[in-house]
Amino acid sequence: MLFKVEMTVKIPHDMPEEIAADIKAREKAYAQKLQAQGQWLHLWRVAGSYANVSIFDVQSNEELQEIISQLPLFPYMEISVAPLCRHPSSIHEDDR
Numbered sequence: 130m131l132f133k134v135e136m137t138v139k140i141p142h143d144m145p146e147e148i149a150a151d152i153k154a155r156e157k158a159y160a161q162k163l164q165a166q167g168q169w170l171h172l173w174r175v176a177g178s179y180a181n182v183s184i185f186d187v188q189s190n191e192e193l194q195e196i197i198s199q200l201p202l203f204p205y206m207e208i209s210v211a212p213l214c215r216h217p218s219s220i221h222e223d224d225r
């Protein structure tokens with residue numbers, strides 16, 4: 130199942146830098162693990178913002194909830210999720 134996920138990061142300004150750096154480092158490691166495993170299919174920075182647009186490939190809504198809620202930055206992000214399906218005009222035969 131494919132989902133578009135948009136994440137806008139809102140780390141509190143008063144969070145100590147060393148704590149923020151640790152959270153961001155753990156987030157990066159987790160994001161790269163999920164990419165290597167195939168669940169986090171695409172990760173794009175929204176230019177000019179501290180936000181991303183991502184595509185997740187998971188087996189269920191529950192798996193997506195489990196993945197996203199375990200993101201170290203989860204408490205500090207505004208997140209939107211939209212389900213995706215094949216577009217009838219797509220020229221890409223391998224779209225799902």
Ligand SMILES: O=C(O)C[C@H]1C=CC(=O)O1
Nearest residue numbers: 138156157160179180181
């Ligand atoms: O920077 C972000 O977009 C938030 C989050 C997503 C991956 C990561 O390393 O941090």
